[in-house]
Every structure is written in C-alpha cells, then in structure tokens.
Amino acid sequence: MRRREFIAGLGGAAAWPVVARAQHQMAVVGFLNPGSAETFADRLRGFRQGLKETGYVEAENVAILYRWAENQADRLPELADELVRRKVSAIVAFVSAALAARATTTTIPVVFLTAEDPVRLGLVESLARPGGNLTGVNMLSGELTAKRLELLHELLPRASNISVLHYPAAANAESTLKELEAAARNLALKTRVVNASTNREIDAVFAGFIAERPDALFVGSSDPFFSTRRVQLATLSARHAIPMISGTREIAEVGGLMSYGPNFVDAWHQIGIYTGRVLKGTKPAELPVWQTSKFELIINAQIARMLGLEIPPQLLARADEVIE
Numbered sequence: 001m002r003r004r005e006f007i008a009g010l011g012g013a014a015a016w017p018v019v020a021r022a023q024h025q026m027a028v029v030g031f032l033n034p035g036s037a038e039t040f041a042d043r044l045r046g047f048r049q050g051l052k053e054t055g056y057v058e059a060e061n062v063a064i065l066y067r068w069a070e071n072q073a074d075r076l077p078e079l080a081d082e083l084v085r086r087k088v089s090a091i092v093a094f095v096s097a098a099l100a101a102r103a104t105t106t107t108i109p110v111v112f113l114t115a116e117d118p119v120r121l122g123l124v125e126s127l128a129r130p131g132g133n134l135t136g137v138n139m140l141s142g143e144l145t146a147k148r149l150e151l152l153h154e155l156l157p158r159a160s161n162i163s164v165l166h167y168p169a170a171a172n173a174e175s176t177l178k179e180l181e182a183a184a185r186n187l188a189l190k191t192r193v194v195n196a197s198t199n200r201e202i203d204a205v206f207a208g209f210i211a212e213r214p215d216a217l218f219v220g221s222s223d224p225f226f227s228t229r230r231v232q233l234a235t236l237s238a239r240h241a242i243p244m245i246s247g248t249r250e251i252a253e254v255g256g257l258m259s260y261g262p263n264f265v266d267a268w269h270q271i272g273i274y275t276g277r278v279l280k281g282t283k284p285a286e287l288p289v290w291q292t293s294k295f296e297l298i299i300n301a302q303i304a305r306m307l308g309l310e311i312p313p314q315l316l317a318r319a320d321e322v323i324e
Contacts, residue, residue: 030083035224046265050272076100112136116172135284146183159215170223219246
C-alpha cells in the first residue's frame with residue numbers, strides 16, 4: 001500500500017473499532033468523498049460541529065465510516081455500494097460522490113454538498129421540495145465564476161490573456177466553462193482552456209507556459225482535485241511567476257494570489273446540521289436544499305509582493321482575509 005493511501009485511509013480505519021463495538025447501538029454515517037482526507041481537516045471540523053449542535057458526537061453516539069476515492073472518480077460507485085451494503089443510517093456525499101450515491105440507493109438518506117445546480121444534476125426535483133431521499137447544500141460555485149473573473153480583472157487590469165486550468169471530470173465542468181466564456185466576453189479578456197486530470201498533466205500545462213506565457217492562471221473548477229494538488233500548483237506558479245486565482249482558500253493559503261468562493265467550513269457546518277436532523281428522523285424530502293450565502297475573498301499579499309504586484313486599496317478593503 002502506498003503511503004498516501006495509508007494516510008488517507010486513517011480516517012476510515014479509526015472508526016472501525018467504534019463501528020464494530022457499537023453498530024447496533026448508535027447511528028452510522030457513511031462519508032463518501034471523491035478527494036482525500038488531507039484537504040478536509042477544517043471542513044470536517046465544521047461538519048462535526050454541525051452534528052454536535054443537533055446532539056451527535058462522533059464516537060459517542062454516532063460512528064462515521066470515511067471513504068475517500070483519492071481523486072479516482074471510477075471508485076465512487078464501488079465505495080457507495082459498500083456503504084449501502086453496510087446499511088448505514090445516512091450517506092454524506094461531496095460533489096460527484098452524490099451522483100454515485102443517488103445511483104446506488106433510493107432508500108438511505110443522502111445529504112450532499114454540490115457546486116452545481118442539484119436540480120440540473122437530477123439530485124432533487126426542486127430546491128424547495130427535494131423529493132426522494134436526497135437533500136443538501138448548493139455552494140453556487142458555478143454562478144461565482146463570473147465574479148471571480150471580475151475580481152481578477154480588478155486586481156490585474158492589464159492582464160488580457162488568461163489560461164483557465166480545467167478539470168474535465170468535475171460535476172460542474174460544463175456550466176463553469178459557459179459562465180467563464182460569457183464573463184470573458186463582457187470583460188474583453190482572451191481565455192485559453194487547458195485540461196488537467198493528473199499530476200503529470202499539471203506539469204505539462206506549466207511546461208507549455210514557457211512557449212505561450214499567460215498573464216494569469218484561473219483555476220476554473222472547485223472540485224477537490226485541484227485542492228489536493230495545491231502545493232504542486234503553488235510551486236509551479238511561483239517558479240513561472242504566474243499570478244494564480246482560484247475558488248478555494250486552500251490554494252491561496254499555500255501560494256495562490258487570490259481566491260473567491262464559498263466558505264467551505266460554513267457549508268460543511270450546515271451539512272452536519274442536516275445530517276443530524278436526518279438521523280433524528282426528518283425525511284430529506286422535507287429539508288429544502290440550503291443555498292450558501294457566505295462567501296470569502298482571500299488575498300495573499302506575500303505572493304503579490306513576490307510577483308511585484310500592487311493590490312488596489314479598494315480590493316484590500318473588501319478582502320475577508322489578507323495573508324501577510
């Protein structure tokens with residue numbers, strides 16, 4: 001077993017003794033995620049706090065079976081099927097994992113977090129009346145694409161040639177590109193989409209920048225894939241001195257220039273609350289899809305100085321956090 005797989009599996013392994021002793025005495029939640037455990041520490045704290053507020057504490061009166069796909073989307077159906085066979089009380093599923101869970105069970109409650117319109121994805125019948133066995137939180141990430149590009153333009157007014165780093169397997173891949181294309185037209189920006197689904201492909205993207213250097217790199221997808229590669233992205237963008245904008249604070253924290261997107265901790269807190277309510281007997285069909293209203297603008301001033309950029313004062317004033 002590779003070291004990374006071992007580390008990522010620790011979350012699930014740690015729950016086993018609890019589940020083995022108490023499977024018939026406490027609720028068991030299946031946690032299905034397309035990414036890896038290493039990027040979810042803060043978000044899991046938000047999730048557990050939400051559970052606690054509804055009366056559930058992990059290892060005391062609820063057990064959690066963690067299943068991480070390690071960015072291998074083809075593993076999700078198998079992992080979802082395993083959770084169903086274990087007859088968990090509920091499944092918590094992030095983004096594409098929700099689609100795998102929906103395809104696997106029509107009876108076990110599923111609480112999802114998605115970056116795409118859940119109605120368009122077929123997860124629910126409507127936001128107000130989900131129907132079926134699914135409900136959850138919509139982060140509205142696709143709708144934020146245009147706003148993110150506007151912020152990039154405000155920060156780098158002379159930038160006109162933008163490379164868009166795109167993860168084709170993301171659940172919101174198609175809608176993100178449509179939003180981006182429309183926003184780029186309005187701002188008279190030239191965008192070039194470059195796909196990457198592996199570490200090697202990310203390396204190849206940056207190698208290509210030597211011949212065709214963009215003014216900025218726009219990380220298009222909010223899928224966990226790029227968050228798990230955040231150190232690689234930060235290292236390469238620093239090496240090539242390319243300003244990088246994303247939708248997740250994790251990338252800005254390690255070397256991105258700026259991020260704008262949902263507050264993931266807040267979203268996962270709400271997921272915890274919904275999961276607790278489901279465990280208490282509320283049907284998912286009775287819980288309207290919650291749309292996140294908390295967004296955060298993070299600016300990495302240290303990276304700006306390294307790139308020789310001056311951040312407009314009005315943008316600094318609007319930032320929720322400035323990393324010095």
